[in-house]
Amino acid sequence: MKYLMGIDLGTSSLKTILMDENGSVITVANRSYQFDSPHPGYAEQHPDVWWDACVKTIQEILRTSRIQPAEIAGISFSGQMHGAVMLDKNYQVIRPAILHCDARSDQQIEYIRSVFGLEKIRELVMNPVYTGFLLPSLLWVRDNEPELYEKIRYVFLPKDYLKFKMTGEVSSDFSDASATLAFDIKNNCWSKEILSSLQIPMDLFPFCYETTANKGKICREASEITGLSSNTIVAAGGGDQVMQGIGNGMVNVNDATVNIGSSGQVCFQIDQPVLNPALNTNMFCGYKNDRWILFGATMSAGLSLKWWNQLSRGIGYDELNDQVARIQPGSGGVIFLPYLNGERTPHVNPNLSGAFFGVNINTTNMHMNRAVMEGVAYSLMQCIEICGNLGYKAKTLVASGGGARSKPWLQLQADIYNIPLKIAKSEEQAGSGAAIAAGVGAGVFADIEEGCRKAVQFQDELVLPIEKNHKKYCEYYQLYKDIYTSCRDVLQQVTLLGRNEEELK
Numbered sequence: 420m421k422y423l424m425g426i427d428l429g430t431s432s433l434k435t436i437l438m439d440e441n442g443s444v445i446t447v448a449n450r451s452y453q454f455d456s457p458h459p460g461y462a463e464q465h466p467d468v469w470w471d472a473c474v475k476t477i478q479e480i481l482r483t484s485r486i487q488p489a490e491i492a493g494i495s496f497s498g499q500m501h502g503a504v505m506l507d508k509n510y511q512v513i514r515p516a517i518l519h520c521d522a523r524s525d526q527q528i529e530y531i532r533s534v535f536g537l538e539k540i541r542e543l544v545m546n547p548v549y550t551g552f553l554l555p556s557l558l559w560v561r562d563n564e565p566e567l568y569e570k571i572r573y574v575f576l577p578k579d580y581l582k583f584k585m586t587g588e589v590s591s592d593f594s595d596a597s598a599t600l601a602f603d604i605k606n607n608c609w610s611k612e613i614l615s616s617l618q619i620p621m622d623l624f625p626f627c628y629e630t631t632a633n634k635g636k637i638c639r640e641a642s643e644i645t646g647l648s649s650n651t652i653v654a655a656g657g658g659d660q661v662m663q664g665i666g667n668g669m670v671n672v673n674d675a676t677v678n679i680g681s682s683g684q685v686c687f688q689i690d691q692p693v694l695n696p697a698l699n700t701n702m703f704c705g706y707k708n709d710r711w712i713l714f715g716a717t718m719s720a721g722l723s724l725k726w727w728n729q730l731s732r733g734i735g736y737d738e739l740n741d742q743v744a745r746i747q748p749g750s751g752g753v754i755f756l757p758y759l760n761g762e763r764t765p766h767v768n769p770n771l772s773g774a775f776f777g778v779n780i781n782t783t784n785m786h787m788n789r790a791v792m793e794g795v796a797y798s799l800m801q802c803i804e805i806c807g808n809l810g811y812k813a814k815t816l817v818a819s820g821g822g823a824r825s826k827p828w829l830q831l832q833a834d835i836y837n838i839p840l841k842i843a844k845s846e847e848q849a850g851s852g853a854a855i856a857a858g859v860g861a862g863v864f865a866d867i868e869e870g871c872r873k874a875v876q877f878q879d880e881l882v883l884p885i886e887k888n889h890k891k892y893c894e895y896y897q898l899y900k901d902i903y904t905s906c907r908d909v910l911q912q913v914t915l916l917g918r919n920e921e922e923l924k
């Protein structure tokens with residue numbers, strides 16, 4: 420029997436899954452971590468934290484599964500996207516990685532916008548210019564840490580660091596590279612025009628491959644540390660939106676997922692680049708040449724629940740879900756805006772904060788728990804609406820990520836979206852996507868489509884919308900949108916004031 424390993428490098432944890440050649444998930448190991456926020460709005464992780472989690476989960480799987488390392492034919496990666504990892508000429512990490520949820524590069528995004536102007540950004544970048552993406556983060560280092568910037572020899576994405584440690588070679592893949600703002604999405608290459616206009620040397624950026632490309636074998640050092648065989652093939656992997664799509668069997672154009680990880684996304688498979696003139700959604704390269712993904716992104720989805728739960732009572736998810744199921748739709752009038760770390764879709768504004776509205780003397784912690792789940796779903800509903808206006812409408816959505824483990828969260832999502840939800844049997848969809856890509860790279864599967872046919876199965880029952888709940892949620896959803904429209908300026912002022920005060924401490 421041959422086996423495959425998929426590694427999913429998330430914002431809050433790293434998960435390693437072991438799959439057999441028939442597509443069955445044998446076991447999963449995970450390690451949690453936090454991100455550091457040394458200043459208000461900053462979000463950083465040291466790549467060694469990821470590598471340590473990667474090594475430990477692999478060792479655990481080899482120990483507990485008792486399969487022989489030589490039986491593992493291939494390994495690949497899914498990674499949190501957009502973050503900047505910087506290496507010097509000796510392949511040493513220069514500073515902690517600046518993550519996708521980092522809001523420090525305000526001035527750099529203004530600079531990029533001023534260099535290109537709106538029309539050129541639409542034509543060239545085809546995405547909103549937003550903080551936390553590799554390009555503005557790199558410019559921030561150039562402006563604020565020039566002595567470190569001088570040392571940079573390579574810059575790449577988070578999962579590329581794990582691949583580098585595994586193979587000893589620096590490389591990236593089209594899907595992750597296309598999500599840096601430095602990439603020519605229509606022609607699948609680093610953009611000469613973007614980089615030369617910003618005076619950034621092209622050779623900082625590594626060679627890119629397709630997600631399923633065979634990138635060689637595990638190097639000796641990685642084999643010694645992890646226990647993996649040096650005959651195991653490493654496939655290039657991809658950004659987590661692309662990999663969770665594979666793990667959910669999203670191989671057809673118009674297939675769509677709604678994901679609640681630390682952040683949240685509504686993501687469509689598309690067969691040609693599409694411009695959203697409002698630039699409040701994202702569009703990146705997909706898992707193969709003629710495939711792209713279009714999605715709306717909520718910055719703090721699962722993160723909102725994790726934050727709120729830690730802040731309030733810190734109960735287990737089972738208890739929390741039981742409590743949420745006992746509260747009526749609408750949470751007794753409490754509405755939560757999930758802007759803990761700014762918001763991408765639809766507001767494209769890193770300088771926003773979250774808020775609870777409508778708390779009253781009868782509000783309990785249980786109402787607030789449900790309100791947090793509903794607020795995240797309202798935000799994802801805005802992503803669905805915007806994609807719908809661009810012509811992408813889903814008859815069903817495949818629910819994905821950690822949030823899909825919660826029955827009440829699934830039900831209230833179906834009720835808010837008024838769309839039935841399908842759920843994959845595997846709970847680790849991005850990791851499964853990585854294992855399928857590993858299978859193609861190692862020749863176990865002919866292509867992604869065959870891997871998905873073998874590995875992806877759905878639960879029998881759809882989660883269906885309940886009409887009376889949907890009616891009620893239509894009212895709340897309108898109020899959710901109205902709150903933002905009425906309070907936008909105050910929210911922004913309060914956010915900046917709070918950050919400045921924290922800075923002065």
Ligand SMILES: Nc1ncnc2c1ncn2[C@@H]1O[C@H](COP(=O)(O)OP(=O)(O)O)[C@@H](O)[C@H]1O
Nearest residue numbers: 429430431432680681721736820821822824825
């Ligand atoms: N059983 C559960 N019930 C409710 N929410 C859950 C449950 N398990 C995970 N989550 C949510 O999913 C989030 C983690 O999702 P995950 O896809 O693992 O994120 P990441 O890949 O960013 O680490 C948690 O922050 C939490 O909000």
Ligand SMILES: O=C(CO)[C@@H](O)[C@H](O)COP(=O)(O)O
Nearest residue numbers: 429430499500519680681682
């Ligand atoms: O920002 C995006 C996609 O644009 C996220 O997909 C991040 O890549 C992180 O994912 P999670 O760790 O929150 O699931």
